Amino acid sequence: MNTYDEEKNLDTLTPSTLENWRKFPNSKWAFHHVREIIPSAEICNNPLDIWKLEEKEVPFKTEDLKSLINETATDAVVIVQDNQIIFESYQNGMGADDPHIIFSISKSILALIAGCLIRDEIIRESDLITHYLPEMEGTAYDKATIRNALDMKVGVLFDEDYTAQKGPIIDYRYAANWDPTPATKESLTLKTFFTTLNQKDGPHNRNFHYVSPNTDLLAWVFERSTGKRYNDLVSDYLWKPLGSERPGYITLDRVGGMRAAGGICITARDLGRLGMLMANNGMRDQQQIIPINWILDIYAGGDRKSWVAGSFRDFFQSKLRHYRSQWYLCQEYGHLLHGFGIHGQYLFIDQERKLSVAWLSSEKDALNSVTTQKILSQVTAIRKTLDKV
Numbered sequence: 174m175n176t177y178d179e180e181k182n183l184d185t186l187t188p189s190t191l192e193n194w195r196k197f198p199n200s201k202w203a204f205h206h207v208r209e210i211i212p213s214a215e216i217c218n219n220p221l222d223i224w225k226l227e228e229k230e231v232p233f234k235t236e237d238l239k240s241l242i243n244e245t246a247t248d249a250v251v252i253v254q255d256n257q258i259i260f261e262s263y264q265n266g267m268g269a270d271d272p273h274i275i276f277s278i279s280k281s282i283l284a285l286i287a288g289c290l291i292r293d294e295i296i297r298e299s300d301l302i303t304h305y306l307p308e309m310e311g312t313a314y315d316k317a318t319i320r321n322a323l324d325m326k327v328g329v330l331f332d333e334d335y336t337a338q339k340g341p342i343i344d345y346r347y348a349a350n351w352d353p354t355p356a357t358k359e360s361l362t363l364k365t366f367f368t369t370l371n372q373k374d375g376p377h378n379r380n381f382h383y384v385s386p387n388t389d390l391l392a393w394v395f396e397r398s399t400g401k402r403y404n405d406l407v408s409d410y411l412w413k414p415l416g417s418e419r420p421g422y423i424t425l426d427r428v429g430g431m432r433a434a435g436g437i438c439i440t441a442r443d444l445g446r447l448g449m450l451m452a453n454n455g456m457r458d459q460q461q462i463i464p465i466n467w468i469l470d471i472y473a474g475g476d477r478k479s480w481v482a483g484s485f486r487d488f489f490q491s492k493l494r495h496y497r498s499q500w501y502l503c504q505e506y507g508h509l510l511h512g513f514g515i516h517g518q519y520l521f522i523d524q525e526r527k528l529s530v531a532w533l534s535s536e537k538d539a540l541n542s543v544t545t546q547k548i549l550s551q552v553t554a555i556r557k558t559l560d561k562v
Contacts, residue, residue, distance in 0.1 A: 192353050197246070197537035200516065201265040204248065204535045205273040207438050208422055211350055214404040214431060216412050216421035216439075224416025224446055224457060229257040233558040241551050245544055246517060246536045248273060249441035253449050253529040254559070258442070265535060272421055272438040273533045276514025279423075279437035280388045282407060282447070284323055284499035286395060288467030289410045296398050298323065302390065305397045308364070309390070313373045319394065321377045322387040323498045326479065330372035331384045333484075335515060335539035341370065345386060349436070350426045363389050363430040381476075381483025381496050385434040388499065392433035403431045414462045415450055417443045435514065441531045444520055448529025451510065451522045471497045472508060488542050506553050515539040521552050526559055 187199065194203035194210050203210060238260070242250060248267045252260040267273060290296045296305075298320040303310050313329035314322075321327045331341055346352040348366035367390055374382070392403040399406060404423050412421060421443065424436030450456070455463030475495025480486060483496070493504040503509040510522040517534025530552055536544060 191351070195351075195516070197535065200535040200537075201246070201248070204516070204533075205267045205271040205438075207272075207274050207424060207436075211436075212425040213422040213436075213438070214402070214425055214429070215408075216404050216423060216437070217408045218417040218420045219413040222413070222416055223418050224256075226253060226442070226446065226449075227257045228261075229254075229259050231260050232562045233555060235260065237554065238551060241547060245534065245547070247532065247534050249531070249533045251441040251445040251531045252555070253445040253531075255527045256449060258445070261442075263441075267441075267533075269442055270419060270440060272419065272440055273518075274436070274438045274514075275444065275512075275518045275520075275533070276435045276516060277385070278444070278512035278514045278518050278520050279433060279435050280385075280499040281512035281520070282411065282437060283388055283391060283395075283433050284471075285463050285467075286406055286410050287319070287323060287391065287498065288464050290395060290398070290406075292464045292467070296394065302394060305394045306390070308368055311371070312368060313370050314367075314390065317377045319391065322391050324476075324479075325381050325383050325387060325483075325496060325499075326378045327382070327384060327387050328373045328375040328377045328379065329370050329382075329384055329387075330374040331370060331386065333383050333385060344369070348426060349389075349430075349432050350424065351432070354427075359427070362428050363426045363432070364393060367393070379479070381479045381485065383484050388434035389430075389432060392431055403433055407437075411447075411462070414457065414460065415443075415446055416457060417446060419443060441533055444531035444533070445529050448520050448522045448531060449527075452524050452527050452529055454524070467498070471500050472502060472510065474498075475502055488540060488545070490542065490546060503549070506556070509552070509556075513545075517541070517544065517548075519548060523556055526556055528556065528559065530555070 189199040189203040193199045248265050250262045300319050302314050302317050317327045347354040347358045348361040348363050395406055396403055419440045421439035424432045454465050455461055455468050475497035477495050480495050481492050495502050501511050512520040516539055517536035519532040521530040
């Protein structure tokens with residue numbers, strides 16, 4: 174029994190609602206039943222073209238890994254190496270077919286779509302956001318480029334404090350349809366919320382400044398530039414060619430706007446497939462799905478000085494990092510690329526070892542540096558162990 178199963182039967186919990194779905198212990202159920210709480214749009218897969226992952230005996234001792242799973246609020250772990258599942262575990266009522274919210278790993282997915290749109294010459298990373306969204310002229314996003322938003326270098330005044338009780342982040346949740354919304358705020362949508370972000374906190378392209386609305390705004394740019402809904406772009410550019418085993422979905426605001434920054438829900442296995450795609454430099458079965466130059470730039474194009482001066486250095490307890498195109502590159506032990514979402518969502522990619530680790534959780538705190546360090550240490554230990562196999 175997972176030590177976080179304070180309720181032996183999840184049915185005894187207070188029903189999960191829009192008010193409590195992100196609060197522990199309701200999150201243990203809600204995080205893999207999000208579409209029963211919030212409206213959503215399907216991210217279709219192709220059931221006739223599934224990337225088959227063979228299952229292989231675990232090539233390392235699992236006692237420490239299982240112990241960490243049990244002492245944390247981990248819901249699922251899937252480890253894939255060389256297109257083979259070498260470890261898989263589910264807790265808190267979650268199963269292999271259950272889509273789980275990945276929070277800000279959703280941002281990393283958006284960045285892959287960006288790479289495809291740039292390859293197809295639909296957008297350019299140097300384009301101004303206002304070129305596609307004249308609605309944003311006169312806001313803090315005036316003169317900001319697509320690249321500024323991808324690298325979280327927009328000089329917009331926005332405090333991403335998950336414990337805040339006031340400020341723009343509260344209206345952001347109302348706009349996204351993630352919290353019960355007072356009648357006075359029901360006219361807020363994601364798009365109308367963006368136009369309220371009028372204050373700057375400095376020049377663009379300066380330091381790493383993590384602002385989730387940057388990513389949602391890019392999804393709007395993608396929709397405007399292609400004439401397609403964002404969920405269909407994810408499906409056509411990634412989910413179908415990836416060979417996903419199950420469809421995913423994305424949460425919607427009250428008028429169908431999509432929470433590209435944090436609302437995607439997918440299975441742990443499909444998250445593992447996504448990591449394997451990145452480990453293979455964007456290729457599946459000799460087909461280049463994500464442009465290789467885009468992936469190489471994620472590894473090489475980051476600005477470490479911007480990271481050191483930015484907002485997440487202390488949380489990750491690391492100066493040997495950079496953030497590029499909505500992905501983190503950790504350089505303490507080789508090159509470990511990862512996506513990261515609040516409440517304990519991780520996707521780790523080790524290209525050298527052809528390794529993908531999908532880790533999904535329902536942690537009580539949105540951010541917990543101690544738990545994150547334990548998981549990073551465990552993944553590093555696994556990588557070192559695999560070197561000896």
